Amino acid sequence: MELRLKPRVYPETTATARESVAPAAKAKPYRGDLYFKWLSAVAALVLPLIMVAIGLELLYYSFPALRKFGLHFFVSEEWNPVTQQFGALSSIYGTLVSTALAMLLAVPFSLAIALFLVELAPPRISRIVGTLVELLAAIPSIIYGMWGMFVFAPLMAQYVQPFLHTYLGWLPGLGLLFQGPPMGLGMLTAGLILGFMVLPFTCAITRDVFQMVPPVVKESAYGLGATTWEVTTKVTIPYGLVGIIGAFFLGLGRALGETMAVTFVIGNSHKISLGLFYPGNSIASSLANEFAEATELLYVSSLICLGLVLFVMTYVVQVISQMMLKRMYRAWSVGL
């Protein structure tokens, strides 16, 4: 998928290749080469510069909000453009809850689909379905959002939410989650749509990790009489665990910042409610809804400060997933 680290075999051989032409190179130094190398180095430096610039710009523009509200910004639920009172808590809460719901859906399903693709399906079906999953990962998120609003939300309102409320709503503790107006839009719907959206993405990477387990290891387990399920739980998953966790962290990072799939269906309310049927908001959906209309400096600054929180969250998640995947590649010393 997106993350490909190749085994680094070239440097040494390239070095010897260059040494072998060294005498000629000494006689007539290729000035063009030097320019070309520096030009490409500058191009390569653009990426880290952009990354740092994004962090600094966000920090700079969120300064007014931070100075006005201080750390209180992160623990206050109030969000009122009229009185110019802003707090990030409801957005952070919504981001975390919708992401958690999405991962609750995406993790078991992508494991199951990857298991199906790698171990159970005949090769032809596996190839076709695998390609379809990869194509679906390319569908833009706004399509998922629209489908969620026009097709999925009415179904939620009519069937799923009343059902959940009737049969699970009375449970002590857990039942509190299934409260709220059954109007289809809300935290639960947003989480589910988000789950559908990251599913093809995490599924494709999980499948790649499953496929990378050397056949010999699996075959020896089969040879000892293990069933497919035993091979999966005792060989494949432990072998690829770091990679699978890395894959899910990549999906997590994607779900955290996903905007369009969520904005359509989350309901956009800056109130924290325990019930999953209540409308809520996420950092990304607040930005999408309010940014273009915000005019006052403090309002814009507060929104950008929300963006800064999201930046930090996804940065941390990215770093963790990079570390995991890198460790896997190093341990296996194979390329994907």
Added chain:
Amino acid sequence: MSATMKPRRPWGRKAVNLAVAAGAVLAAASGIAVLFWIMITVLLRGWAALNLDFFTNMPTPPGVPGGGLFNAIGGTLILTLLATAAAVPLGLLSGIFLAEFGQDSRVADHSRFAANVLMGMPSIIVGVFAYAVLVVTLGNFSGYAGAFALFIIMLPVISRTTEDMLRLVPNTLREAALALGFPRWRVTLSIVFRAAKSGLLTGILLAVARVSGETAPLLFTALNSPFQHFLTWNLGLDQPYPNLTVTIFNYAMSPYPDWQTKAWGASLLITVGILVLTLLGRWLIREPKV
């Protein structure tokens, strides 16, 4: 307990295995069914909205029949082309550095790390950044800011795929060319690039596919516009710029049925475009059938 060892019956384990297999098939089927449901909805609802007017006319106010999305289609094409034109040379160059010159240098490590982080960065954050850099300084929403945001999303993708594709080129090719006395830059541009041509093109196509469906980074950079200024010297890029994805967002959120229908039509258009680009990219790097 008897003293003799009896072979354990495998029934229990087999039953578990069967149950899990059935569960996995069921999960796979239902997951894929939902994803297909989405695709078919887009296809059916979108198809109903498409006609010649849709492609050639300018938008009309809600309720007035015959409107189209000519401006948005053109706007999306122009924004994507601009972003591509900026991101491709820079991305290729930085990929060249990572694969050919930098390899294990610290610059390359930083660049790779930043590329991975940027690829995982929510696109709306990139939108906020473009807003801060260009919209605030220029004073209004503009096509420039939109193209800039798309450029930032494309750059890391192209850089990383370029590196991967160049690394697939066997080293003997480089050595042979160097032995003939080619300077390093000619080796890269004439030999290595030619060998990696289809892979590089695939990387670019996938990057284009990725940005052409982006909505979030355009929401407060290009914004949207019911007009078109394509015929001015700068293509009207200094003003709010029409584009398909934000149009989908605005139209779908509107209460007017004919606008909502147009949003489905635009969704189908975007989806088909992206699928075609993705399939083309995959076809280019298909494994040769022996």
